[in-house]
Amino acid sequence: MTVSEDLLQRIKAKYGDLSTAQKSIAQYLLDNYEKAAFLTAGQLGTLVGVSESTVVRFANTLGYGGYPHLQKEMQEHLKRELTTVSRLQQSPGKLKGPSLVHQILENDIKNLRRTMEEISPEVFDRVVEEIGKAPNIFIIGNRSAHCLALFLAMYLELLGKRVKAVPTGVTSIFEQLTIVQTEDLVIGISFPRYTSKSVEGFEYAARRGARTVAITDSVISPLAQLADLTLIAKSDLNSFIEAFAAPLSLITALATAVGMRERENVLRSLEHLEEIWDNYRIFYHGLERGWQEPIEK
Amino acid sequence: MTVSEDLLQRIKAKYGDLSTAQKSIAQYLLDNYEKAAFLTAGQLGTLVGVSESTVVRFANTLGYGGYPHLQKEMQEHLKRELTTVSRLQQSPGKLKGPSLVHQILENDIKNLRRTMEEISPEVFDRVVEEIGKAPNIFIIGNRSAHCLALFLAMYLELLGKRVKAVPTGVTSIFEQLTIVQTEDLVIGISFPRYTSKSVEGFEYAARRGARTVAITDSVISPLAQLADLTLIAKSDLNSFIEAFAAPLSLITALATAVGMRERENVLRSLEHLEEIWDNYRIFYHGLERGWQEPIEK
DNA sequence: CCACAATTGCAGCAATTCCTGCAAAACCAT
């Protein structure tokens, strides 16, 4: 816990006693430990302009058992930085222990970051294209992913698309997919542990020649193997429940992008909807906020 | 640029040709490269449960010159993630091409952060209590919030609770809520622009003397006024679509906490479910991972 | 300028990590 601080503090504490060459190493570490964490003693030495031995002795001076020990500490520091929200680190004694809520929200933040990192804007755009021009859209999603499927379906419908969420229900997925045609788009949403019905349904659709998009958690998911286009959203689960924030966010982005693509149509049909919503009092009227323009600084 | 994609793409390309042991390595790398990047071949092998040799051969199969080469690639990937994220953090929305996806995911990260700051662990715990001891639970959620309601309902059901998601459907919310009793718990989920049906239904339940919990976006939301307990999840919308990542994450945390509260019961009923799942082949079997314990340090 | 101390780099040795031949085990299709 205080491990990462240790490194910085050790350097600070001993900095005065260090020799010139060692000071330059210390300097480099403070500025670039995210690079240094991966270097061998020799490489680090060359980079800083000192010999390998000096680097080793530097580690010893700081009180480490050897260079590998120092290196490990840098790596821990790095890992910590990756997974922890800086805000939490800074906020003082406010939180006694990282409560469960915090752990889970933090985990979802990590998933979102990672998703952001791995998502390919090109693929994303092409998916938006596909959704835009597809005459019919089928969305496969079972169990927990069904909620995601419904969400996507609902918004695409709002945007004037012909959409059908296809869960296993009264009729099997296959039956519901018999009407799929080659121009149609099938979006499969599935995360570990992938439900077999979803995989089979998706496979069936692919074999029938439909265009296929997978929203899943990794390139090696069974859906990704079958799909024309794959969008990755991370969903590391560290409990028995899926962490679906990232997939949901991705789906939100998808729907938004589709909306942007056909701005005119969408605005028109939204205006129309507003009227309906108003007439039928769909929304609560105590706190009506009205339409909000995309703001954000 | 394409360096980091290379690793993923290589894995995807060769994944089919890999053996079982190698697949589990691939799996581990995709989920945990931030840890794997620091490990030696031997350590990685031990962690995944295969021999060092298999790890080395895995690297070769992917086309790398050896394990160090593969390792270097993971490190590059990691470094990239670090720098990208910090860049994104520092200048939100100021990127050269701030793609829509990034904007939206980033916005959701912001929502999660603010939710994390504003959530009260005490209230959260009390809500968990309430859920735990309630004989029946009703979850009100309409339109987009319906997905959230379904999600929560599904998991609570999995945990052995008597739950009913109450959307406007064949019968009105009121009709569905006539059976509510004073010991029962009603959870209302609603975000701007609050659907009137949800507010009215929630109000009705409150007047009937049920215990009430609101999951909503602010203390001044109509639901919060009526509820015994209120959980705040931020959902700043910067488009016509709600950003529901934070509420979803909060709900995930809720369900997890409830699960933890009754660990024994839950584990027992999960074991039972595992059997059922297995017998009926609910999950896809190519990539079966089995039950994973909550790990993380 | 000299003597002495501290620091540095080299070179070779020690330790770790990685690679590969080989036999046992697992798998698979008869």
Place this chain on the structure above:
DNA sequence: ATGGTTTTGCAGGAATTGCTGCAATTGTGG
């Protein structure tokens, strides 16, 4: 089952990386 193929782990040698004695260098105060 059975024979053949593939996969796996082990063991030991190869390569890399880290450590340290020693001599050269630098720096310093007299």
